[in-house]
Amino acid sequence: MKKYGLIGYPLAHSFSEEYFTEKFQREGLQNECSYEAFPLTNLSDFPAFIKANPNLCGLNVTIPHKIGIIYFLNKLAPAAKEIDAVNCIKITKRPAIDAFFMGECSPSDVFLEGYNTDAYGFEHSLRPLLRKHHQKALILGNGGASRAIAYVLQLLNIDHHFVSRKGKGKNYSYAQLSREIIEEHTLIINTTPLGTFPKVDESPEIPYKYLTKHHLLYDLVYNPEESTFLKQGKAGGATIKNGLEMLHLQAEKAWEIWNS
Ligand SMILES: NC(=O)c1ccc[n+]([C@@H]2O[C@H](COP(=O)([O-])OP(=O)(O)OC[C@H]3O[C@@H](n4cnc5c(N)ncnc54)[C@H](OP(=O)(O)O)[C@@H]3O)[C@@H](O)[C@H]2O)c1
Secondary structure (H helix, E strand, O other): EEEEEEEEEOOOOOOHHHHHHHHHHOOOOOEEEEEEEOOOOOOHHHHHHHHHHOEEEEEEEEEEEEEEEHHHOOOOOOHHHHHHHOEEEEEEOOOHHHHOOOOOOOOEEEEEEEEEEEHHEEEEEHHHHHHOOEEEEEEEOOOHHHHHHHHHHHHHOEEEEEEOOOOOOOOOOOOOOOHHHHHOOOOEOOOOOOOOOOOOOOOOOOOHOOOOOOOOOEEEEOOOOHHHHHHHHHHHHOOEEEOHHHHHHHHHHHHHOOOO
């Protein structure tokens, strides 16, 4: 039985566990593959966890381990290296002698390769919505997910600014967001958890009254389907997009990586 799973902490509800369990059933793989959520409080337990689960072929990684996990990996895909965050690990077994000749210094026969599939999911769900006037973007929030978003915007040549509560350095603070700034930045991406169920009334404090039909509001939040952030965008005539397609795309990309 090939084992897959999710590590992070806490893992109250796991989208990935539900997604892959349903996928394995739908595709008749339930006797060959299983998916489990593994709450991992401390990353120092990761090597022992890998050793104790020899059938593991792939992992998803979530909060708070997307950055710290890098220390434990043998190789990083270029995008994961640039973003400096990993949300997908491919686990393969190699005879130690192969590893030696490939220049790997790990004494283990387990080879761990890190990827960032959030970037893939975001890019491919955003692209169809982009129009010529989406030249400048605001990224609300400055956490792990925002790095993947910034990487994609750079790839797409979209100039971007972060908006953060502290507003240090090049970042704007929410209070600094003037009419001019909002009108200039027609793509606005929420990477904060604000508005996630059950706190559905919350939303980032941007001046929604300056939104126009030229704006595209993208929310990484997918539960509820239409967050208060998106509702306010819609009321201002903007195009809106939630994070559900990104979530599905990143999961399918992980599956492709694990099977490549
Ligand atoms: N759809 C998808 O496929 C997908 C993929 C990855 C993540 N996500 C979602 O994206 C969200 C962010 O993930 P993450 O890993 O980046 O989370 P995170 O690191 O915990 O938080 C992101 C940022 O949000 C801001 N923030 C947090 N609480 C806030 C508050 N009360 N008011 C205003 N700003 C606040 C903070 O930025 P400042 O301190 O700089 O203000 C923080 O760095 C989560 O809801 C996650 O579920 C979705």
